[in-house]
């Protein structure tokens with residue numbers, strides 16, 4: 001059929017058609033605000049972060065210890081059995097060196113997001129965070145890293161109570 | 170299972186463009202009308218409509234499915250809108266399939282539309298809300314992170330280089346040069362061009378990524394008795410599968426898409442396929458990024474783990490190779506209007522199996538093809554297998 005059709009519908013416009021108002025369009029900017037409750041499990045997680053600790057949960061059925069915590073095991077579909085304090089260090093599972101922000105504006109200093117496997121959790125279980133105090137060229141998968149906490153007085157019970165993770169020498 | 174046979178009997182699509190003058194509703198109409206015309210049906214022949222399109226926030230239109238419905242041919246008909254992230258374009262025809270296979274409808278129109286250009290300054294503003302609002306979004310993520318983290322894990326696991334992966338982008342953008350609707354076809358692109366393109370989020374560079382796109386695609390599905398009246402070249406839906414992994418994505422190893430394997434196994438079983446590498450002749454895996462094509466070929470069991478780059482380097486996946494992969498040009502070349510991009514892949518298999526793909530036609534008269542899509546938090550796999558004869 002594509003072989004038979006000579007002209008397909010669809011008119012492509014250029015950016016200049018908008019900037020120079022050659023086409024008509026309407027704009028709208030929503031005022032959409034939300035306040036998300038942390039919930040039971042993440043509520044405790046955040047409260048522990050405020051104290052400078054990382055906490056996970058353990059399921060006795062599948063014997064996994066996972067973080068971020070959750071009140072139920074999604075594998076076994078039963079309640080988690082216990083809270084478990086984890087270490088505030090771990091291993092880089094994967095990372096990126098990111099030069100753009102969400103609107104594609106360029107960053108002067110790249111961000112280094114990483115999945116960090118947290119010591120004390122089951123193998124391969126990590127959280128998303130950032131790396132810091134490291135030359136981007138030196139970052140490697142498998143690198144050991146440690147949480148750099150905000151001072152206790154500045155912690156509010158948020159994932160950003162950890163500023164970033166830095167390499168352990 | 171007591172299911173009826175279902176065929177694809179018609180297809181239509183718009184050009185894929187960076188920013189379309191047409192509204193989403195107009196794009197949906199153009200694709201749907203072309204699909205119906207292609208098999209000489211009218212809206213009166215359609216029993217129900219399955220629509221795939223991104224969430225409302227993306228377009229700033231609440232109940233966007235209902236907004237699009239008139240363009241999708243749904244006036245006074247049973248109408249269903251689904252969205253499973255990037256997997257939508259292959260899920261929508263699966264939804265259409267079960268409505269016909271179950272006996273509920275004889276003819277189902279499947280329409281996928283996406284207008285990504287409306288969201289300002291960038292559709293990522295809507296996308297990035299997929300990250301967990303409490304544990305991830307305060308870190309300032311953007312959607313590229315997902316791909317960069319997964320790509321790096323994949324490369325590290327198998328010791329792959331960027332040049333091994335860039336071959337996919339080159340192949341697909343060259344293939345797209347033969348697609349009349351393509352946004353980014355380029356017959357002369359080289360691996361060096363990809364490797365020299367701007368680094369966005371290492372290891373992801375500009376030419377590793379498919380672009381923001383507007384477009385629509387539609388298919389007409391029909392039950393066996395109707396299909397045989399409509400066409401002497403029905404393309405049967407032989408198998409479907411889909412699977413969703415956990416949203417706790419930092420708790421699983423991103424090097425391999427296990428959920429794609431589950432989806433593929435479900436579809437192979439339904440299609441009676443025991444040796445996919447011999448029985449699948451042509452493949453349209455989801456390729457919003459170049460490494461994803463490789464990742465998905467492995468998840469679909471069409472390449473051994475870590476071996477898809479070698480197949481690409483050896484030309485096995487070229488349009489003239491033993492297993493053509495993305496002969497359409499894929500998302501990397503034709504463009505990536507999310508839901509429409511996935512359905513474009515299904516349409517390509519339809520055209521290829523009927524021998525109607527024009528300059529893109531693969532040699533060797535393929536009789537079985539597979540299209541697959543992927544999305545969410547690296548989470549969902551959707552698979553459909555089409556075949557002629559039997």
Ligand SMILES: [Zn+2]
Pocket residue numbers: 059060061062063064073074075076077
């Ligand atoms: Zn469990």
